[in-house]
Amino acid sequence: MKIYWIKTQAPRRVLALVKYLGIDADCIEVDVKRGDLRTPEYAALNPNCKAPTMVDGDVVIWESSAINAYLCIKHGSDMWPAHNPAEQVEVIRWLSWNDNHWARAVGPFYFEHVIKPMFQLGDPNREALAATAPELKKLAAVLDGQLKGRDFVACGRLTIADFQLAAMACDWRRSEMPLEDFPNVVRWLDGLMRIPAWADPWPVTKQEQRATALAG
Numbered sequence: 001m002k003i004y005w006i007k008t009q010a011p012r013r014v015l016a017l018v019k020y021l022g023i024d025a026d027c028i029e030v031d032v033k034r035g036d037l038r039t040p041e042y043a044a045l046n047p048n049c050k051a052p053t054m055v056d057g058d059v060v061i062w063e064s065s066a067i068n069a070y071l072c073i074k075h076g077s078d079m080w081p082a083h084n085p086a087e088q089v090e091v092i093r094w095l096s097w098n099d100n101h102w103a104r105a106v107g108p109f110y111f112e113h114v115i116k117p118m119f120q121l122g123d124p125n126r127e128a129l130a131a132t133a134p135e136l137k138k139l140a141a142v143l144d145g146q147l148k149g150r151d152f153v154a155c156g157r158l159t160i161a162d163f164q165l166a167a168m169a170c171d172w173r174r175s176e177m178p179l180e181d182f183p184n185v186v187r188w189l190d191g192l193m194r195i196p197a198w199a200d201p202w203p204v205t206k207q208e209q210r211a212t213a214l215a216g
Contacts, residue, residue, distance in 0.1 A: 001025040002055040003067075004042070005203075007118070009110065009167035011052040013064040014071075016163055020197035021075050027149045027203040028082040032119075045082055064167075068160040074183050081161045083186055090154045094161040102143065102165060108175060110168040126176075133178050147184035150192060157169040158195075166192050 003018060003025050005011035018025050030051055031038040037049045046053040046062040053060065054067045056074075061067050075208035081087035099161045109132075112124035143165070146153060170189055172179045179185055193199045 003027045004030050004045070004051050004053040004055075006030050006037075006051045007202060008051070008115070010050070010064045013160070013163040013167050014052045014054070014067050015203065016198045016201035017068050017071055017079070017160065019201050020195065021071065021077055021079075023071060023075060029203065065099075065160065065164055068163065072160065077126045078155075078157070081155060087155045091159050091161045094154050095164050097142075098161070102139055103168065105132065105139045106168045106172075106175075108132050109136070109175040109177045110171060114168075114171055124176075126174070129176070137178055137181070140179055140185055144182040144184045147188050150184075151188065153188070162188075162192060163198070166198070170198075 001023070003011075003014060005015055006029070015027065018027070030042070036042060037051065042053075043049055045055060045060050048062060050062070052064055052067060053062045054070070056070075059070070061070055069080040069082075073082045074080070076085075081091060109129055112126075112129055113122055116122060118122060143153070149162050150156070152158050153165060166189055166205075168175075169177065169179070169185075170192065172186075172189065179189075
């Protein structure tokens with residue numbers, strides 16, 4: 001099995017699950033600056049020219065939620081409830097809510113404070129973020145209500161929905177997301193960071209490999 005990844009939020013969901021479930025996978029770092037995502041070979045695997053992409057024999061899947069569902073089914077994890085239709089609906093609801101609402105609200109903060117520095121795109125535009133803050137707070141109130149008295153967002157246990165929802169929000173302090181007034185969201189995010197596979201899902205990067213080789 002191969003997982004193509006870059007150090008951003010969508011691959012994080014998949015890499016965290018791979019590490020959490022102890023899956024033996026060849027995690028291949030893609031060099032965005034070199035244009036690896038836009039090579040004909042990569043585009044043949046993922047026509048969106050994005051990451052992550054999973055290749056497992058003849059099976060090729062892109063989109064992190066689909067990859068994670070596949071991995072859970074293959075490895076018998078109820079983080080995707082393959083044999084419980086009612087729980088599937090619950091997880092899908094939060095996956096959909098993330099993709100259609102939550103990600104659009106937290107995404108600008110993540111882009112300005114995480115992606116921009118990573119790719120040297122300039123300073124954060126805090127004025128623009130101030131205009132988006134009310135929508136983020138409105139949605140954070142929904143999530144905060146769901147997490148009242150709960151450690152996880154769905155099914156009473158850790159599921160792929162948690163990884164989906166937390167992928168950008170886990171950087172909320174660094175990204176200056178206005179989440180301080182939502183204690184259940186903060187508690188949930190901090191709780192996920194106590195899971196080693198989520199706190200540090202990243203394989204050794206090529207740059208780190210070179211540094212280690214030079215040091216040796």
